[in-house]
Amino acid sequence: MAGTGKAHLRDDQNVLLRVEDLVVEFPIGRTGLKVNAVSGISFDVLKGETLGIVGESGCGKSTTGRAIMQLPSPTSGSIMFDGTELTTLSGEAMREARTKIQMIFQDPISSLNPRRNVRDIVLEPLSIWKRGTTAEQLAAVDKILEHVGIDPQRAAESKPHQFSGGQCQRISIARSLVLNPQMIICDEPVSALDVSVQAQVVNLLEDLKKQFELTLVFIAHDLAVVKNISDRIAVMYLGKICEVSSSDDLYRNPAHPYTDVLLSSIPVPDPTVAVKKVVVDGEPPSPVSPPAGCRFNPRCPNASDRCRSEEPTLREIEPDHFVACHHPLTGGEAPVSVHFK
Amino acid sequence: MTQTDLVRSELESLVETIDVKTHFKTPRGIARAVDGVSIQIRRGQSLGVVGESGSGKTVLSRSIMGLLPRNGVIREGSVRYRGQEIGNCSDKEMQSIWGREMAMIFQDPMTSLNPVMKVGKQISESLRKNLGMSANEALAVAEKLLHDVRIPEPARRLNQYPHELSGGMRQRVMIAIAMACGPNMLFADEPTTALDVTVQAQILELLSEQKRDRNMSLLLVTHNLGVVAGYTDEIAVMYGGKVVEKAPTKTLFANTKMPYTEALLSSIPRLDQPSHSRLTTIPGRPPDLVNPPKGCRFAPRCAYVRDLCLNEEPELEQADSPDHTYRCFYPVGSPEYLERRVELTRKGELVASEGSN
Numbered sequence: 001m002a003g004t005g006k007a008h009l010r011d012d013q014n015v016l017l018r019v020e021d022l023v024v025e026f027p028i029g030r031t032g033l034k035v036n037a038v039s040g041i042s043f044d045v046l047k048g049e050t051l052g053i054v055g056e057s058g059c060g061k062s063t064t065g066r067a068i069m070q071l072p073s074p075t076s077g078s079i080m081f082d083g084t085e086l087t088t089l090s091g092e093a094m095r096e097a098r099t100k101i102q103m104i105f106q107d108p109i110s111s112l113n114p115r116r117n118v119r120d121i122v123l124e125p126l127s128i129w130k131r132g133t134t135a136e137q138l139a140a141v142d143k144i145l146e147h148v149g150i151d152p153q154r155a156a157e158s159k160p161h162q163f164s165g166g167q168c169q170r171i172s173i174a175r176s177l178v179l180n181p182q183m184i185i186c187d188e189p190v191s192a193l194d195v196s197v198q199a200q201v202v203n204l205l206e207d208l209k210k211q212f213e214l215t216l217v218f219i220a221h222d223l224a225v226v227k228n229i230s231d232r233i234a235v236m237y238l239g240k241i242c243e244v245s246s247s248d249d250l251y252r253n254p255a256h257p258y259t260d261v262l263l264s265s266i267p268v269p270d271p272t273v274a275v276k277k278v279v280v281d282g283e284p285p286s287p288v289s290p291p292a293g294c295r296f297n298p299r300c301p302n303a304s305d306r307c308r309s310e311e312p313t314l315r316e317i318e319p320d321h322f323v324a325c326h327h328p329l330t331g332g333e334a335p336v337s338v339h340f341k
Numbered sequence: 342m343t344q345t346d347l348v349r350s351e352l353e354s355l356v357e358t359i360d361v362k363t364h365f366k367t368p369r370g371i372a373r374a375v376d377g378v379s380i381q382i383r384r385g386q387s388l389g390v391v392g393e394s395g396s397g398k399t400v401l402s403r404s405i406m407g408l409l410p411r412n413g414v415i416r417e418g419s420v421r422y423r424g425q426e427i428g429n430c431s432d433k434e435m436q437s438i439w440g441r442e443m444a445m446i447f448q449d450p451m452t453s454l455n456p457v458m459k460v461g462k463q464i465s466e467s468l469r470k471n472l473g474m475s476a477n478e479a480l481a482v483a484e485k486l487l488h489d490v491r492i493p494e495p496a497r498r499l500n501q502y503p504h505e506l507s508g509g510m511r512q513r514v515m516i517a518i519a520m521a522c523g524p525n526m527l528f529a530d531e532p533t534t535a536l537d538v539t540v541q542a543q544i545l546e547l548l549s550e551q552k553r554d555r556n557m558s559l560l561l562v563t564h565n566l567g568v569v570a571g572y573t574d575e576i577a578v579m580y581g582g583k584v585v586e587k588a589p590t591k592t593l594f595a596n597t598k599m600p601y602t603e604a605l606l607s608s609i610p611r612l613d614q615p616s617h618s619r620l621t622t623i624p625g626r627p628p629d630l631v632n633p634p635k636g637c638r639f640a641p642r643c644a645y646v647r648d649l650c651l652n653e654e655p656e657l658e659q660a661d662s663p664d665h666t667y668r669c670f671y672p673v674g675s676p677e678y679l680e681r682r683v684e685l686t687r688k689g690e691l692v693a694s695e696g697s698n
């Protein structure tokens with residue numbers, strides 16, 4: 001059976017999160033049809049590592065992030081977090097587990113309660129979970145606010161709309177940190193921010209990651225940002241993973257034709273460099289009825305008959321660099337595989 | 342070069358603003374959101390308006406479009422469309438301009454789309470109203486427009502509500518709505534900020550195609566100088582409600598004058614840097630528009646600041662390069678700039694990668 005493969009999963013005692021064969025489908029009304037948002041992907045994240053997930057709008061990045069949190073729980077697949085299988089946890093146990101995995105979102109302002117003051121917003125998780133005395137909670141909150149560069153005094157007096165977008169994102173980050181999570185899933189955390197502020201937030205995440213020994217999953221569409229912050233990157237296309245590699249290697253040696261497209265679409269801040277004609281055209285296919293074989297085949301310049309019938313699986317083309325493609329740009333043709341049905 | 346200059350100067354401005362001021366009355370005092378901006382956009386030309394959040398980009402676009410709140414606004418200066426003053430037009434008079442003459446792609450697709458109306462209806466309504474199409478005709482055109490902005494399965498999308506679409510798709514619906522009546526002047530307010538790079542590239546390509554084929558003018562608002570580099574003829578950099586540097590795009594990059602423009606450029610993460618490189622940031626925050634700093638508005642954050650900058654506001658200067666203006670006492674390349682740069686580099690406050698050109 002062709003999934004996207006698991007050759008890239010690591011047998012390492014430091015694995016904090018291991019996702020296997022994750023499938024998320026959304027039924028469409030009573031039509032009997034469904035959106036295949038995520039179709040059998042696997043990946044792992046080591047303690048202290050930053051995994052970047054990139055890919056086109058609608059490819060299933062947010063769905064993947066939310067499925068880890070069981071929001072909602074996936075159609076099928078396994079999610080092992082720190083030795084615990086999350087998909088079979090009871091409601092209460094899952095609520096508890098969610099304190100160890102936090103999520104921050106793209107829209108910093110609307111993800112914060114507009115009616116409460118910022119210090120209370122950051123404190124709320126502590127009071128829900130009754131962590132420490134009120135004085136201890138306040139001390140913890142103020143310390144975290146200092147860490148993210150927000151004046152605690154001002155936080156106590158102000159509501160979210162009185163802060164800028166970048167500051168609101170810092171506040172979301174503070175809130176996600178108070179329960180001392182092991183992992184933070186960042187879903188487009190800087191996409192709504194100015195480049196200048198984006199740089200500040202990326203630097204902040206890097207610093208906090210070291211200080212709090214965090215593991216990050218960083219979802220974004222801006223490859224230049226993802227490249228900067230990630231150790232390892234998974235490229236997604238239409239619910240599948242097409243390439244996994246260390247971030248520097250991915251940029252030096254993209255192997256999947258789709259990765260190449262993504263890379264060449266990045267605007268170069270230099271008007272003397274001619275804008276590259278967009279290399280893919282056509283419509284991204286429907287996740288309701290994805291194409292047979294390789295899901296990228298209708299738009300791929302290298303597509304062959306094999307691509308239209310046989311789904312490629314992830315294989316290692318050089319150390320720690322995996323690609324799911326029959327005819328990659330580097331690493332040679334995929335060996336003809338024997339099918340087991 | 343001179344030949345093109347000549348041809349260009351002969352082209353009339355489609356849109357022109359002269360010393361436009363848009364101030365808001367707030368509980369804290371008057372916020373000078375746009376504070377004396379003069380720009381011209383010629384037929385078929387594109388102007389990029391770049392600056393940090395709160396610099397006045399959206400308010401400037403809305404001031405030109407006549408889309409400001411009714412109350413609490415103080416407006417000054419002149420806005421001309423095809424040579425005619427439109428700054429004082431009523432909403433009713435603007436009706437004949439909105440949609441067919443000027444259209445706007447708004448920054449936030451979720452709040453500007455009607456959440457309880459199907460996508461198809463939202464697009465076809467304006468076609469029916471402005472171009473007098475029948476319901477069926479309008480729906481057919483709407484489907485084509487969705488196809489043009491590369492929304493997969495356009496026919497199915499017509500019957501969906503905005504919340505059923507991904508963020509990227511909602512933005513493309515906004516673009517389809519703006520393009521519906523074939524405007525001469527399009528304001529695109531951060532049209533690609535929420536989009537992934539492939540779609541961003543496609544949409545910018547799409548907008549420049551429209552610009553070329555229909556000789557449409559385009560005002561492209563963004564906070565990322567990198568995005569507009571390949572798609573604009575001219576760029577205006579805004580800071581604290583003022584245009585602080587304006588030049589033809591190539592000139593702006595090749596011959597940057599404002600330290601602010603330079604700082605904006607160097608905060609863009611670059612693919613050619615190894616991963617985990619420390620990103621260059623601009624310290625501090627944009628100015629309070631109610632109480633802007635007395636001298637240069639960028640002074641509190643500028644690495645090249647001197648006493649003069651704190652006390653006097655720099656006037657608009659003409660650079661050596663044609664059509665290039667800026668507001669700075671010690672521009673990039675000036676002796677004072679170079680002297681300070683040497684000091685900063687010695688103190689290790691400037692990273693080597695922070696390009697000076």
Ligand SMILES: Nc1ncnc2c1ncn2[C@@H]1O[C@H](COP(=O)(O)OP(=O)(O)OP(=O)(O)O)[C@@H](O)[C@H]1O
Nearest residue numbers: 026035037057058059060061062063287507508509
């Ligand atoms: N609740 C839902 N009901 C139905 N379809 C959904 C739902 N949530 C997501 N989808 C669909 O699942 C697919 C994946 O969506 P997802 O939001 O995960 O994409 P994404 O990669 O995060 O995109 P973007 O970059 O636009 O945020 C899309 O086709 C989307 O329309």
Ligand SMILES: Nc1ncnc2c1ncn2[C@@H]1O[C@H](COP(=O)(O)OP(=O)(O)OP(=O)(O)O)[C@@H](O)[C@H]1O
Nearest residue numbers: 365372374393394395396397398399400401410630
């Ligand atoms: N209706 C209003 N009343 C009071 N102040 C306003 C109003 N609209 C905008 N402002 C203020 O005017 C300033 C400029 O806002 P504007 O929206 O033009 O910034 P921008 O450059 O578009 O920023 P962004 O990149 O965040 O969109 C801001 O300080 C904003 O708070």
Ligand code: SF4
Nearest residue numbers: 294297300307325326
């Ligand atoms: S498997 Fe075939 S269609 Fe898919 S990316 Fe590779 S070459 Fe292209």
Ligand code: SF4
Nearest residue numbers: 637640643650669670
């Ligand atoms: S005028 Fe002074 S403070 Fe303002 S940008 Fe120029 S050098 Fe910096």
Ligand SMILES: [Mg+2]
Nearest residue numbers: 061062063187
């Ligand atoms: Mg998403």
Ligand SMILES: [Mg+2]
Nearest residue numbers: 398399448530
């Ligand atoms: Mg704006």
